[in-house]
Amino acid sequence: MKPVSEIATFVKQAAKDAGFELAGIAPVAEFSELSRFPEWIAAGHAGEMQYLEKRDEAGNLKRASLRSAVPWARSVIVCTINYNTAHPYSTEVQDPDRGWISRYAWSNEDYHEAVLRRLRVVEDRLRKVTSETAALQTLCYVDTGPLVERVYAKYAGVGWIGKNTCILNQQMGSWLFLGVIICSLELTPDFPAPDRCGTCTRCIDACPTDALIAPYQLDSNRCISYLTIEKRGDIPEEIREGTGRHVFGCDICQDVCPWNRKAPSTRADEFQPRQGLVNPALEWLAQMTTEEFRDTFRGSPIRRTKRAGLRRNAVVAMGNSGNRRFAPVLEELAADEDPVVAEHAKWAVRKLASS
Ligand code: SF4
Numbered sequence: 001m002k003p004v005s006e007i008a009t010f011v012k013q014a015a016k017d018a019g020f021e022l023a024g025i026a027p028v029a030e031f032s033e034l035s036r037f038p039e040w041i042a043a044g045h046a047g048e049m050q051y052l053e054k055r056d057e058a059g060n061l062k063r064a065s066l067r068s069a070v071p072w073a074r075s076v077i078v079c080t081i082n083y084n085t086a087h088p089y090s091t092e093v094q095d096p097d098r099g100w101i102s103r104y105a106w107s108n109e110d111y112h113e114a115v116l117r118r119l120r121v122v123e124d125r126l127r128k129v130t131s132e133t134a135a136l137q138t139l140c141y142v143d144t145g146p147l148v149e150r151v152y153a154k155y156a157g158v159g160w161i162g163k164n165t166c167i168l169n170q171q172m173g174s175w176l177f178l179g180v181i182i183c184s185l186e187l188t189p190d191f192p193a194p195d196r197c198g199t200c201t202r203c204i205d206a207c208p209t210d211a212l213i214a215p216y217q218l219d220s221n222r223c224i225s226y227l228t229i230e231k232r233g234d235i236p237e238e239i240r241e242g243t244g245r246h247v248f249g250c251d252i253c254q255d256v257c258p259w260n261r262k263a264p265s266t267r268a269d270e271f272q273p274r275q276g277l278v279n280p281a282l283e284w285l286a287q288m289t290t291e292e293f294r295d296t297f298r299g300s301p302i303r304r305t306k307r308a309g310l311r312r313n314a315v316v317a318m319g320n321s322g323n324r325r326f327a328p329v330l331e332e333l334a335a336d337e338d339p340v341v342a343e344h345a346k347w348a349v350r351k352l353a354s355s
C-alpha cells in the first residue's frame with residue numbers, strides 16, 4: 001500500500017501505461033465555470049439534450065455540483081487520449097459529391113468503449129495499490145457522468161477550455177477524448193491549465209451558424225453538431241443552409257484553431273477510420289437501407305443519429321452542395337416514406353434549383 005501522497009503520481013503513470021497521453025488530478029470543488037452551467041441551461045442553450053438537465057431530489061442540476069451528486073467524491077482523475085489521424089481537415093476539402101462526418105466518429109470502435117476499457121485498467125491498478133484502504137470508492141465515466149468533464153479537465157491541468165468550448169492542450173491540440181475516474185481519496189491535485197487563446201477569435205469567426213455566441217459560450221440550438229446528431233425531427237429551415245455538407249457533427253471550430261495545426265496522430269488502432277467515412281458519398285448515405293445502416297455503423301457512434309437522422313442530414317447536405325447532379329435523386333426522396341426526409345428533400349430540391 002502506497003501512502004496517499006504518492007498515489008497521484010502512481011495513477012498518472014498507470015494512465016500513461018494504459019495508453020492515455022495525458023492525465024491529471026482535479027479536486028472536487030464548486031468551480032466558477034460550474035456556477036454558469038445552470039444559467040446556460042436556463043437560457044435554453046442545451047436544446048433538447050435533456051440528459052444535461054438531470055436534477056437531484058432537491059431540484060439542483062446534477063452536473064453543476066459533483067459534491068451533491070456524488071457526496072463521497074474527493075478527486076477526479078482526468079485521462080485524455082488523442083484520436084487525430086493523418087487526414088485533411090474539413091476546411092481543406094471541397095468535393096460537392098461528398099459530405100463530412102466529424103473526425104471523432106470515423107473510428108473503428110465506439111470511443112466510449114475504447115476509452116472506458118483503458119479507464120478500467122487504471123481503476124484496477126488504483127484498487128490494487130490501495131487494497132488496504134477499504135474506503136476507496138471509484139466511478140468511471142466517458143461522457144455519461146454527473147459532471148462537466150471539460151471543467152475538471154481544466155483543473156486537472158490537461159488543457160484549457162478554448163473559446164470554442166473544447167479542451168485544448170499546447171502539445172496535443174484538441175482532438176482528445178476525455179475519460180474520468182471519480183475517486184473517494186483526496187489525491188494531490190494538479191494546477192489548472194492556463195488559457196492560451198489570447199486575442200485569437202478564429203473559431204468564433206469561422207463558425208458558419210454563429211453558434212459561438214460569445215467567447216466560451218455555445219448555443220447548441222445553432223451548432224451543427226447538435227443539429228445533425230442530437231436534434232430529432234426537423235432542422236429549423238433558417239439554419240439549414242449554414243449546416244453546409246455536414247452529415248454528422250462539425251469540426252470547423254477545431255480545424256481552424258492554430259493549436260491544431262501540428263496536432264500529432266493517434267497511436268491507438270481503434271481510432272483509425274472505417275472505410276468510406278472520411279468524406280462519405282452523400283448519395284450513398286441518403287439512400288441507405290436499414291440493413292446497410294446497421295451493418296455499416298455497427299459499434300459506431302454514428303448510430304446515435306439513427307438512420308432517419310443521417311438520411312435527413314444527407315439530403316440537406318445535397319441541397320447545400322450546389323451539385324445539380326443530385327436533383328433527380330432528391331426529387332425521388334421528396335416522396336420518401338419518412339416524412340422528415342421527404343420534407344427536407346423538397347427543401348433541398350428548391351435550394352439546388354436556386355443555386
Ligand atoms: S461545431 Fe461547428 S457549428 Fe458548432 S460551434 Fe463549432 S464551428 Fe460552430
Ligand code: SF4
Nearest residue numbers: 162163197200203257
Ligand atoms: S481558434 Fe483561437 S480562440 Fe478558438 S479555441 Fe483556438 S486558440 Fe482559442
